[in-house]
Amino acid sequence: MRAFLDNLRLALGTFLGNPLRSLLTLVGIVIGVATVITMMALIEGLREQVNKNLGSLGAHTFEVTKWPTGFGRINWAKYAKRKDLLGDDVRAIVESCPSVGAATPTSQEWGKKLTTAFRETPPSVSVLGTEPTYLETSGVVVSTGRFFNETETLDGRPVMVIGVDLADTLFPGMNPVGSEVRLQGRPFQVIGVLQKRGSVMGMASQDNQAIVPMRAFQQFYGKNRSVEIDIQARDGESFQKAQDEVVNLMRRRRGLTPQEANDFEVHTNESMTASFNELSQVIAFAGVGVCLLSLVVGGIGILNIMLMSVTERTREIGIRKALGARRRRILGQFATEAVMLSLVGGVLGLGLGFGFVFLGKWVLLFPMSVPMWAVLLSLGMSCGVGLIFGIYPASRAARLDPVEAMRAE
Incomplete structure (x- = not known):
């Protein structure tokens, strides 16, 4: 223990004796550790946000769509050839699937503008077009006013429920219920405001949304378009059975043989989580690759500075060996210096990484959370790099002949 403390003291003295040279050597390690911390914090924060968003959906719900979800290269032209999902499919699901409690068609348009006087x-x-059962299948809650009813949906009345972001933008400090807004020049009456829901993965706001009856939506954007079908099972025990009933019904309605694959997609919380995990793994591998490259650069710097240190301190090593210092003591001294040097780089990288996390979380409003395992992994990797690249200079110092070393200038 005493020997270790002596080595630590000598290593600290060497670092403080050449602080600028030591810090410049550690740039690669600092960048590598900061990269790991930032990337892992982003992935962990996004995972927490995804779980939160999925948890806010309606209980035991799933979705049937024409399009797949996922990341990477997807042949969208192939999926565009699939048959559209229509309102008749929704009615057939409600009538023919006893385990289904509610089914709601939805269709959405992005990048629209609302105006007032x-x-x-x-x-x-x-802008989302849907029906009254959307409240059951989506988990949204109306905080002020009400949702549109069946009569308003069948008549295609120009009524609208808006998110809190739209309410704050168009009616600051006012109750918007009963007010008029215009969508593409057509007047709509605001009948309700949704409870705040936040953003999707810290990016797309769910509160910047306007919901209108499906028939009114189709008057704007056309009837000949595929819808997405949000489905709620009668209870948790019927969840899997409801999926099986819907899949079998849709296959029959679309004339698929037993050998043919589904030409529609069924999305559950688990499938969407799996899709996100695929993306997070890609990001994690990319982050680890950048980190390893930076650590190798930092390790080469440590190798270089330790070789310089051995050369500069050849006479000191010779004197210590002449006074009885064993090879393993010299080896331990220089190995400790290399590990300590890289550990300092790891700590500086942690500080830089936490700084990036702070900026992302509080300035850019990205959901970021640093897992403890990422901190331990970063410090462990930086120490490992120091040990690996410090072994050769340390062994070189330990092999020096004391007589020859003491003659060195």
Whole structure:
């Protein structure tokens, strides 16, 4: 233990004796550790946000769509050839699937603008067409006013429920219920405001949305378009059975043989989580690759500075060996210096990484959370690099002949 403390003291003295040279040597390690911390914090924060968003959906719900979800290269032209999902499919599901409690068609347009007599929104509003059962299948809650009813849906009345971002933008400090907004020049009456839901993965706001009856939506954007079908099972025990009933019904309606694959997609919380995990793995591998490259660069710097240190201190090593210092003591001294040097780089990288996390979380509003395992991994990797690249200079110092070393100038 005493020998270790002596080595630590000598290593600290060497670092403080050449602080600028030591810090410049550690740039690669600092960048590598900061990269790991930032990337892992981003992935962990996004994972927490995804779980939170999925948890806010309606209980035991799933979705049937024409399009797949996922990341990477997807042949969208192939999926565009699939048959559209229509309102008749929704009615067939409700009538023919006893385990289904509710089914709701939805269709969405992005990048729209709402206006009032005095204000307007940026062209970033999401307009959703749906039916009253959307409250059950989506988990949204109306905080002020009400949702549209069946009669308003069948008549295609120009009524609208808006998110809190739109309410704050168009009606600051006011109750918007009963007010008029215009969508593409057509007046709509605001009948309700949704409870705040936040953003999707810290990026797309769910509160920048306007919801209108499906028939009114189709008057704007056309009837000949595929819808997405949000489905709620009668209870948790019926969840899997409801999926099986819907899949079998859709296959029959679309004339698929037993050998043919589904030409529609069924998305559950688990499938969407799996898709996100695929993306997070890609990001994690990319982050680890950048980190390893930076650590190798930092390790080469440590190798270089330790070789210089051995050369500069050849006479000191010779004197110590002449006074009885064993080879393993010299080896331990220089190995400790290399590990300590890289550990300092790891700590500086942690500080830089936490700084990036702070900027992302509080300035850019990205959901970021640093897992403890990422901190331990970063410090462990930096120490490992120091040990690996410090072994050769340390062994070289330990092999020096004391007589020859003492003659060195």
